Amino acid sequence: MNIAHADAITPELTLTHLRAFLSVATTGSITKSSDDIFKASSAITRSIRELERALGVVLFERKPRGMLLSAYGEAVLRRAARINDQAEQTVEELCRSRALGAISRNVLANLMFSGRKLQMLEQLAELRHLSAAADKLGMSQAGASMALSRIEGAIGQPLFHRMPQGMVASDKADKLVAAAKRIFAELRHMEADISGLAGTQAGTVIIGALPLGRTYILPTAIAHTLKRFPKIRVKMVEAPYEVLVSGLRTGDIDLIFGALRSEALCRGLLTESLFEDRIxxxxxxxxxxxxxxxxxxxxxxxxxxxxxxxxxxxxxxxxxxxxxxxxxxxxxxxxxxxxxxxxxxxxxxxxxxxxxxxxxxxxxxxxxxxxxxxxxxxTTRQIGLTLRDGALLPPIAQAILDGIRLHAVGLPAFGRPAHG
Incomplete structure (x- = not known):
């Protein structure tokens, strides 16, 4: 089976069909899913077919007794369930806080499974200008403006403050964007999970590199991993700790390597000390x-x-x-x-x-x-890894982690500290 290229596994296409997939995976039947999500059987069948085409794998074995998940289907289900949990958690949080007034849960739930709308909110929150967001998404400014108006119209209130310095996301929009990023991270890992099952080990790992992490250990570990799995893509993010942690929490970054911080700065994160360094x-x-x-x-x-x-x-x-x-x-x-x-x-x-x-x-x-x-x-400090608690990293990210650990353990002593 031909594994789809990463560009084909898009939030817009994949999220659209994911709820139908979740229902069929749960009920084991197209007919039962039709009753479950109030959608025509033909539409559900079409969604499954489109999702399989986008991912490049067969997700179900069609048997007389129903739809049975394949190994690829099981892998996709793990990610789909996490996406659904994130969507439900965000909807519940916004409804419980009354941050969006009396908006129906269905409106929010539909938004959480609309990849294009979530991408619009994400880009607008980051770029702050409608024209820039439209250009990034390959849309006309008029089309982007209409899309945003429809989102805000369905929700019943503005999500962005129109300010002289641009469009500033409201607290509601920030919550939606944070959830969107975690959903997009799960979709990115879905590609890696599928490639791992196919034996190709492809996908993207995003690493936050603090200053010390950029010398020797991290480059060596990456080179070691790429030698084993040449189809892996590694993206480095060099930024202050606060920026990297923000990306780690939302799923924009998979792991951080460098000087560890205090427990107070690491709530919701997992840290692993690898070696001691000095000034x-x-x-x-x-x-x-x-x-x-x-x-x-x-x-x-x-x-x-x-x-x-x-x-x-x-x-x-x-x-x-x-x-x-x-x-x-x-x-x-x-x-x-x-x-x-x-x-x-x-x-x-x-x-x-x-x-x-x-x-x-x-x-x-x-x-x-x-x-x-x-x-x-x-002047000693601990150097190591920082991960998001609850993250389910794909095999390719685990390979990078193993490479970092391997080269940290074998790290030769460098000079001698001058003690007071």
Whole structure:
């Protein structure tokens, strides 16, 4: 059986036929499903056929005693049930909070299974301009405007505030968009599940990479996995932690690799520590301080510093290290987490930086940069994986996770921490 290309597994097409599939999978009969969802048998048969064509697999075995799920059907059912649960949870939440007034559950339920409408809300919430959303979806602006009017008309109130800076999503729209993203993530994983059963292991894994995760372990793990499964596609998202976690919670991102945060910031998330890292003081080779066997931290207070943003874990660690030794943390001449900028500044000046030596491992091992021998306070932190609790990742994502774990376990020691 020919597995459909990812472009064919679209929210617009798949969601349209998913409720009919769920009913037939539950009742085991086209006729019973007709009574169950008040739809003609011919329409249900057509929906199943269209869904099978879109996915490129046979979902049911047609038997005299009814419609029996195939192995592919069982895989699709797992995702379809999760989508249905998400839709029902969102409808219940909005109805219970009376956020949408006296709107009927059927209107909301129909919206949750309309891929095109959910895509419209998602793009409009992100881009804030109707013309930009229309262009992204391949629609005319007039068509997009009419579609939005129909959605808001059915719901009975506006979902977006028309502001000078663009169209700002209301709280109701934000809830709908968050649910839509999780539904779209399940559809994306559905493709990977099907390909896994077919033995092709295809699909897309989206990884949020924090600064330390972008050096050595993650690239090596991805290369290792792609060698085993060349049809996997990996998309990297490099952004601040808050942005990555937001994407993780909605399903836009499958996993995050990097410095772990406190429990207070990880509610609803699962964290897995893989190894311990430390902060060091790094300068260019040839720096006036580079050849000193030991440097007192207080002697560096008047140096020019390149430091991470104040809310970054590495910045808090170095500030705490100075405070632990009774010193006022240095002022940053440059605040950045961009390694390309850090490398260039270090190489062309006598500035110092405080970060994990692993992030500059290539430059240190090649002799371009050096770690100064500076006794610090406690600057260790845990590096690992962050996942969404309750997420059901497909085999290809598990393969990436296994690769990260494998290369983290075999991680060679890098230098030695300078202890206070």
């Amino acid at each position: 060091g003081i790094v300068a260019r080779a040839g720096h006036p301080l580079a050849d000193r066997p030991m440097i007192a931290l207080e002697s560096l207070l008047n140096e020019q510093w390149i430091l991470p943003r104040p809310d970054a874990p590495g910045r808090r660690l170095i500030d705490d290290s100075f405070a632990e030794l009774g010193l006022t943390p240095p002022e940053a001449s440059v605040e950045t987490g961009d390694l390309a900028i850090v490398r260039q500044l270090l190489g062309s000046s006598d500035m110092l930086t405080a970060m994990s030596p692993r992030q500059l491992q290539v430059e240190i091992e090649s002799g371009v940069l050096v770690e100064l021998q500076v006794p610090l306070g406690q």
